[in-house]
Amino acid sequence: MIRTFAFYNHKGGVSKTTTTFNLAAFLAERCGKKVLLIDADPQNNLTENFFAPPVEEQDDQLPGTSIYEALRPRFEGSTGKIDVSNLELPLHKKYKNLYILRGDWNFSLAERFFSSALALAITESVHEKNTYNVLNNLIQDLITYHQFDHVLVDLGPSSGAITNLALLSCDGYFIPVTPDRFCTQAVESLSNLIKIWIERHERTIATFPAFGVVTFPGNLPACLIGMEACSGPVRFFMTLFRKFTNFPDLDQRRSGSYLPRSRCA
Numbered sequence: 001m002i003r004t005f006a007f008y009n010h011k012g013g014v015s016k017t018t019t020t021f022n023l024a025a026f027l028a029e030r031c032g033k034k035v036l037l038i039d040a041d042p043q044n045n046l047t048e049n050f051f052a053p054p055v056e057e058q059d060d061q062l063p064g065t066s067i068y069e070a071l072r073p074r075f076e077g078s079t080g081k082i083d084v085s086n087l088e089l090p091l092h093k094k095y096k097n098l099y100i101l102r103g104d105w106n107f108s109l110a111e112r113f114f115s116s117a118l119a120l121a122i123t124e125s126v127h128e129k130n131t132y133n134v135l136n137n138l139i140q141d142l143i144t145y146h147q148f149d150h151v152l153v154d155l156g157p158s159s160g161a162i163t164n165l166a167l168l169s170c171d172g173y174f175i176p177v178t179p180d181r182f183c184t185q186a187v188e189s190l191s192n193l194i195k196i197w198i199e200r201h202e203r204t205i206a207t208f209p210a211f212g213v214v215t216f217p218g219n220l221p222a223c224l225i226g227m228e229a230c231s232g233p234v235r236f237f238m239t240l241f242r243k244f245t246n247f248p249d250l251d252q253r254r255s256g257s258y259l260p261r262s263r264c265a
């Protein structure tokens with residue numbers, strides 16, 4: 001079963017965040033699943049959606065632990081693994097079972113730590129190997145500790161180190177697209193990009209056991225074989241937004257007349 005997944009496209013504005021939030025609300029509210037959202041986009045849009053009513057008043061005092069606060073002990077080198085029992089995951093006010101590890105504008109500071117880990121985890125540096133592992137370990141430990149059925153990770157459009165390591169921590173991913181020329185180009189280049197990420201990932205984690213560091217192959221490489229250059233058995237899903245998003249408070253506040261109508265592949 002795919003437990004952890006993301007909607008990723010390195011093109012902005014294709015409904016990554018909206019779909020992530022709406023599907024999570026659907027899984028939690030309609031399917032009775034216990035669901036964790038992780039906002040791994042430093043732009044914080046998913047977090048804004050999650051806390052929409054209170055955020056207008058208390059933008060700088062969101063409840064719960066942020067993803068950056070959670071990972072900071074590793075970036076400061078003080079711990080190999082994060083103790084998830086100390087992390088506070090707020091529950092959504094309306095959707096029972098829906099939790100968030102919220103975003104943080106400061107999470108963009110993590111880019112340099114993850115960039116360094118991506119470049120140097122293949123060397124003898126155990127510190128960099130631990131940083132390379134930290135996001136995946138955090139997700140797996142949160143699943144185990146809280147017994148989540150699903151984890152949905154929201155990613156920014158960047159193809160930088162945060163996105164790279166967050167996506168590698170997922171079991172699978174969807175590519176939200178709009179039916180236009182730009183998305184066709186984006187999907188083609190995405191398949192090449194992710195192939196490179198996976199090849200580098202495999203070379204990197206092959207060096208871990210010799211240093212006693214656990215690896216995380218995950219299931220993503222297997223999922224991706226099929227999408228090579230879009231010539232393989234890529235599966236397109238119709239998004240029935242009207243059906244999935246019958247949650248009247250979602251997004252209507254911000255965009256007024258927003259009524260999702262798209263039925264795009």
Ligand SMILES: Nc1ncnc2c1ncn2[C@@H]1O[C@H](COP(=O)(O)OP(=O)(O)O)[C@@H](O)[C@H]1O
Pocket residue numbers: 011012013014015016017018019045241251255258259260261262
């Ligand atoms: N199915 C949809 N139909 C119409 N508008 C949508 C739909 N999904 C998202 N939007 C709108 O498109 C814009 C971009 O969506 P967003 O989820 O922020 O994209 P991304 O996370 O890929 O940048 C937002 O204004 C959002 O309200």
Ligand SMILES: [Mg+2]
Pocket residue numbers: 016017018041045155156
């Ligand atoms: Mg987004």
